[in-house]
Amino acid sequence: MSDKPRKQIHLAAHFPGVNNTTVWGDPASGSHIAFSSFRHFAQTAERAKFDFLFLAEGLRLREQAGKIYDLDVMGRPDNVSILMAMAAVTDRIGLAGTVNSTFNEPLDVARKLASLDHLSGGRAAWNVVTSWDEFTGENFRRGGYLPKDKRYLRAQEMLSTAQTLWDSWDSDGIVADAASGEFLRRPDEGAFEVHSDQFDISGRFPLPRSPQGRPVIIQAGDSEEGREFAAHSADAIFTRHAEFSAGQEFYADVKARLATFGRRHEDLKILPAATFVLGDTEEEAAENARQVQYQQVGPATAIAFAEQVWNLDLSDVDPDGPVPSFDPKTEDDVDSGGHISKGRASVRMYRDPVATANEWRELGEAENLSLREVVIRKNGRHTFVGTPQRVADTIDRFVQEDASDGFVLVPHITPGGMDAFADQVVPLLQEKGSFRTDYEGTTLRDHLGLSPLRSDALAQS
C-alpha cells in the first residue's frame, strides 16, 4: 500500500434533478429555476475544487396514468444554456450536460458544445445518450421513432460525426494576422463530409478547434453495449454501481476493455452516482438519513412508485397499509408506450414486475412494513451516511481499492445541498492526499488527468 501512489479522487456535482431524490418541501429548499440557485451551486462546487458540474436534460414532463406527474420537482432550464451562464460565474470547474442524439442534428450539437468549450476556456463535457420513446418525440419536429437497433447506431454516428466536425480545423487554423491579411491557415478549414446510415451532410464546420480540442465525452451505461461504447469512445462513464463489490467488478470489467482500443487505464474515469447524508455523530447521521427518506417518499410518492411497478391506478390503495395482494398488470411494455408511466427511464428496471411485487410483499410481511415503508426500503437508500470522517474514509476506500475513480454526487437540497460536503468532507479528502487542494490546470481534461487527444499527439509528432 505504502509504495503505491495515492489515486486521485474525481468528484462531480449534479444539480438536483427532477425525481424524488430532490426534497422540495424542506425549509432549506430554494428555487430550482432562479439563476441565483445555479450560481450558488456552481460556486460551492468550484470552491470545493470539484472536477465538474453536471446537469441532466429535460425534453418532456413525465406523466403517469395520463396526467402530468406532479409530485417531484419540475421545471428546469435548458441545460447547455445554463451551463454556459454558470461559466460566467466560475473560472475552472468543468461543465457537463446530457444531450441526446435523437432529437438533435450533429452540426447543431457539435457547434453548441464547441461554443461552450470556447466560451468557458476548455471546460465543456457531453454526456451522450439515446432516447427511446415516441412520447418524448411528440415535442420535436423530427419525432421520436427510431427502431431499437438504430438507437445505439444513431448515438454512435452522432458522436463520431461530432468528432469529425471538431477535428475539421487545424489546431492553428486561425492566423488572424492583420499585417499579412491572412485570417485562415487553409481556405478549407472546417471542410467535412459524412455519409452514413443516419446522416448525409457536408460543408464546413463554423468553429475553429476549441481549447480542449474536443469536449470531454461521457457515456452513461451499464449494459454490455454501453460498456463497449464507453471503452471505445468515452472519457468518463456514469454508472449506478455505487456498491463496493459490484463497483469493483464493473471497474475491472470496463478498464480491461480499454487495451483493446489502444487506450490507457487512466483514459476512462468510472464515476458512479452517489447520494450522501451527514451528521455530527453516526446516530445523528442515521436519523437525518431516515428523515430524508421519509421526505423523499411521501404517501403520494409511495403510491406513485407502486403504480409504476403494478402498471395500474392504485389511488385507492392506502400507503400506510400493506403491499397490495394482487399481481401487477404485465401486458404493457414500457418501450411500446402503453405503460402507465411515461418519460421515466427508471421504470425500465422493472423487467419482471410480478417478481418485484412478490419481493415487496415478502419484505412487508416479514418485517411488518407498510407499503410506504417498503418503498422507502427499496428506493430510498443513500450511498453514504455518516460523519464527515466516515464518508471521507468510505469514498477514499472506493477509489484506492478500485471500486471507482470518484463519484457524481447528487445532493437532495437545492441549492445548498453541497455546502456541508464542501466544508466538512472535502478538507478530509485533501488531508489524505487523495483530492486536489487547488486546480492544477485550466481545462476539464486537465482536471480528469486525461491523455492528450490522439489527433493532437499526431500533430505534435
Next chain:
Amino acid sequence: MSTQPFHLAIALEGTGWHPASWREPGARPGDQFGADFWVDQVREAENGLATFVTIEDGFTAARVPGDEGRTDRAQGRLDATLVAQRVGPATEHLGIVPTVIATHTEPFHVSTQIATLDWVTSGRAGQRIKVSADPREAALFGRRDPGAESRESLFDEAADHVEVQRRLWDSWEDDAEIRDVATGRFVDRDKLHYIDFVGSHFAVRGPSITPRPPQGQPIVTALAHVEDAYRLAARAADVVFTTPDGAGRDGPTGDAATTLAAARDAERAVGRTGDPLVVVGDLLVLLDDDAASARAQLTRLDGTVPLRTDAAVLAGSVADLADTLESWAAAGLAGARLRPAVAANDLPRITRELAPELARRGLTRSAWGEPGSLRDLLGLPHPTDRYAHA
C-alpha cells in the same frame, strides 16, 4: 407611447460589419472565439445606455458565400444564443437578443433556450428570428432541399416556430409551482398546459420543461426588407428592424417613413391585434471626427474588401449621425439599431460620444434606472398568460 425614449440598439457582428474590420487597430480578430471579446463589447454597449444588443448568427464558416475558398476573410462563428448566455450574467440592464435560425432548429429547444436566457438575465432576453434559404446551410443539416421550398413557405414556418415558442412560454402559468407539502404536490397540474400545435411543418405537444420566464413573453424581433418579412414580423414579432434608405431583395427599401408605413400596412394585412410593432431602423455606421475623414476611412476599407450591405451606410461625424437619428425619431421610428463598421472604433464612438449627444438632445435616456426587463425598457406591458383561466 410618446413618453418612450428613442431606442439605441447595437448589432454586434465579430470585429464589425465591414469585412475589412478585422485588420483594423484594436480589432482583436484572434480573440473573437473567446468570452472576453464578447463581454467587453456588451459591457461597452451597456455603458452607452443601449436598450439592447443583437448578436448575429449563421451556421456556415464563411459569413458570405463569396468568402468560400479564401484565407483573407474573417470566418467562423460561435452559437449566438450561447454567447448571449455567457454575457448575460456580466450585465444588468440591457436586453440581449441573439439571432435564431428557424429553418434548421427545433422550436422546443429554442423556446427553452430563450426562456433560460430570460431566467439568467432576470427578464432581459430576446431573439431575432431568421429564415435560411442558403443551400450551404441546408447541406450542413442534410434534411431538406432548400431549392424545393418557396420563400413564402420558409417564412410561414418561421411564424409557426415563434408561435410554438410563445405557446410553450405560456404553457406554465406564473403560479403553477405550489409546493403543497400536505398533498405532496410540487405543481398544480391544472396550471400546466398542452400546447397541441399542429402546423404544416411540424407538430409540438408541450408543455414546456421550463417555467414561464420572467418576462412572460421574451421579446421577438425580425429584420424586414420585403413584404414576406414584414408579414412575418407583423404576425410573430414585437420589434421589427427596417432598413431606411437601404436595399432589399426587391430593390430600394424607401426612407424611414416609408419603412414605418410598410410595417403598419403589414400589421393590417395580417390582422395584428395587441401592441403595434416597435419599428427600429438599421444603419451601418463608420464614425470619425468629421465627415470627410469618415468617408476617407470607408474608401480605404473598401479598397481592401468592398462593403456590401442591405442597410444604409452613414460615414460621418457623431453629429451627422445624431442628426439622422433625430430625423428618424421625427419620422416616427421608435429607435435605431446601429451596425458598427469597425467595432474597435465605432462601438466606443457610439457609446462614449453618440449616446451622450442623443441624451443631450433629449432623445434617449441619460442614465440607467433600477434594473428591469427588456419589455419594461421597450414600454411593453407584462403579457397575460393565454392559458390562464379568468
